[in-house]
Amino acid sequence: MSNIDYSMMKTAEQLQQEREREALEAALASRRAAYLSESDPLRLEADYDALSQGLEPDYAEWLASVAAIKQRFPLPAAAETVSA
DSSP, rough: OOOOOGGGGOOOOHHHHHHHHHHHHHHHHHHHHHHHIIHHHHHHHHHHHHHHSOOOOOOOOHHHHHHHHHHHSSOOHHHHHHHE
């Protein structure tokens, strides 16, 4: 006869929530890494160029990069309904 610890069991809903949380964390981590390596340097360059020339920064290239990253690493549908 074995003793089963039912307090350790998870419901289907709990498992689904864990999967959704993991998917959200993975998407956010991927976005964060892409921002650091791809889009942030573009923004910094635009800031520097504008400052050195006394102009307003042109963020068009940076904005396009951010949009591409968001498209490449979309947030899970469940996360978007929660954050909206």
